[in-house]
Amino acid sequence: MKKYFIPLLAVTTAMFAYAPIMIANAPFEASMGLVSKIFYFHVPSWFAMFTAVFICGIQSAMFLFKGKPTADRIAVSAAEVAVLFGLMGLVTGPLWGRKSWGIWWPWDARVTIALILELTFIAYLLVRKFGGPGSEKLAAALAIFGMFNVPFLYMSVNIWRTIHPKTSVVPALPTGMPGPFWFSVAAYLLLMTLLIQLRLQLEERRAALDALYLEEE
Amino acid sequence: MFAKVALLVLRKDVVIEAKSFEMFSTTLFFAVSCVLVFAFALVRDGTIVADAAAGILWIAIAFAGTLALGRTFERERYAETLRALLLAPAPRAAIYVGKLLGIVLLLAVAEAALVPLVTLLFSAPLFARPLLLAGLLLAGTVGFAAVGTLFAAMLVRSRTRDVMLPILLYPITVPVIIAGVRGTAALLEASPDEPVARMWIALLAAFDVVFITLALWTFEPLMTE
Numbered sequence: 001m002k003k004y005f006i007p008l009l010a011v012t013t014a015m016f017a018y019a020p021i022m023i024a025n026a027p028f029e030a031s032m033g034l035v036s037k038i039f040y041f042h043v044p045s046w047f048a049m050f051t052a053v054f055i056c057g058i059q060s061a062m063f064l065f066k067g068k069p070t071a072d073r074i075a076v077s078a079a080e081v082a083v084l085f086g087l088m089g090l091v092t093g094p095l096w097g098r099k100s101w102g103i104w105w106p107w108d109a110r111v112t113i114a115l116i117l118e119l120t121f122i123a124y125l126l127v128r129k130f131g132g133p134g135s136e137k138l139a140a141a142l143a144i145f146g147m148f149n150v151p152f153l154y155m156s157v158n159i160w161r162t163i164h165p166k167t168s169v170v171p172a173l174p175t176g177m178p179g180p181f182w183f184s185v186a187a188y189l190l191l192m193t194l195l196i197q198l199r200l201q202l203e204e205r206r207a208a209l210d211a212l213y214l215e216e217e
Numbered sequence: 218m219f220a221k222v223a224l225l226v227l228r229k230d231v232v233i234e235a236k237s238f239e240m241f242s243t244t245l246f247f248a249v250s251c252v253l254v255f256a257f258a259l260v261r262d263g264t265i266v267a268d269a270a271a272g273i274l275w276i277a278i279a280f281a282g283t284l285a286l287g288r289t290f291e292r293e294r295y296a297e298t299l300r301a302l303l304l305a306p307a308p309r310a311a312i313y314v315g316k317l318l319g320i321v322l323l324l325a326v327a328e329a330a331l332v333p334l335v336t337l338l339f340s341a342p343l344f345a346r347p348l349l350l351a352g353l354l355l356a357g358t359v360g361f362a363a364v365g366t367l368f369a370a371m372l373v374r375s376r377t378r379d380v381m382l383p384i385l386l387y388p389i390t391v392p393v394i395i396a397g398v399r400g401t402a403a404l405l406e407a408s409p410d411e412p413v414a415r416m417w418i419a420l421l422a423a424f425d426v427v428f429i430t431l432a433l434w435t436f437e438p439l440m441t442e
Contacts, residue, residue, distance in 0.1 A: 064438050120388040127385065132376045138385075141371060141435050145364065145389050148431055152392040152424050159399070159416075 005197060012194055015187040022180040040180055042092040044188035045085045046114065052082035052192055053117060056124075057147030060140035072136050073207065075143060077199035079124045081192055086118040109158040116153055120146040219314075222307040226315025231322070233292070240288050245327050248281035252335060260339075270341035271401035275394055277331060278354075279361065282324055283383050286365040289320055290373045299373060303440055313366060313436045317429075320362040328354050346404050349414045353404075356421035357397040360428060364389050367432040371439050396421045 023040045056078035062071035093111060094104040105111070120142065127139045234240055252273055259269040293299035302312055332350070336343045343350060368385045372378035400417030403410040 064435060116388055116391050123384045123388055127381060130377050131372075131381060132374075134374055137439055138368075138371045138375070138381075141367070141439055142385055142389070144435065145428070145431060148427060149389055149392065152420070152427075155420060156392040156395040 049085035060143035222311035230319035
């Protein structure tokens, strides 16, 4: 993974540089006009967050049952990146909501699920920071529980009320919109990979430093 | 062997509790205080905002449950008996089940006092469908306690356990709160909506099965030092 870092960085930078041009040239959505452009970075940020959440959950399970320290380092990196992308989605979402539904926070199903997942992973980071010794295991359990909680959240919140654009919106996009959209998704997923990798390197250096201190003593 | 160990742990907790009434009295008192605090916020001109009774009941259960969960392992920590429990030649998961049964029992007794109180104070027809309400309360309490017992056990060694327990517990138990509140609200309608209440009980039962399985599965590696 490390040796692909520089080429991947170059590709991602180029994609992010080109994305605004693609988005600007994409056709206007009939009913929303300019606001619909939020969609090109709002939806991809959720794609990136959910991917990072599942990376964190699976790596946490690996850490808890196999005891691999690398898995724990990947999990904490993924959790931080998930919180970052989640925050991005939670900021861009209300901007769209204000314009299209007239309210900042609609309490609809998907919005609520996203908020709770974000809270779960902020809790993950809080436990790791303030939980004291042994908190990695605790955090790993929280990540696993958080992952398995997704279907229940989905069901319970969905029965509540839904006004969010359905997932079926994506395949039915007007001509000229899917290209820039999937381009943005790919760019965001690449960015997520790079950020996790970068964070992982930091975590590995920290572990190496700890090992050196232990040797010294 | 498994059931025997679980029942022994439960019996031990019940005997200690029956002698001191410490957890029961504090939990119940706290639950009643919660109900009163919410009453001040939600009662206008002597009548309560529609649907609020269901919310008050479940918030009181969740808050009081957190308090009880924090205490259940505190006793083991003071007496250094948790290590003894874990060293015992018994399946660790059975210890978890015993502790879980203890919490569910304690909360069930507290709920038995809380439900009449809410009925009385807010003239909410909670006893219109007693069996469905009991099903909701039981399934919800088991789900809440299943997650909570595991987290409380893990946090025993942590310095910041009092702060961390609610932080970890509430995001994960959101489905329990939603299902409990909506299910109870369906029963409080002028003509109780039974199918809706049954659907929420089914969701809670599925939640219980998944999370108890997960807890049994993770308890062993989590409690190993």
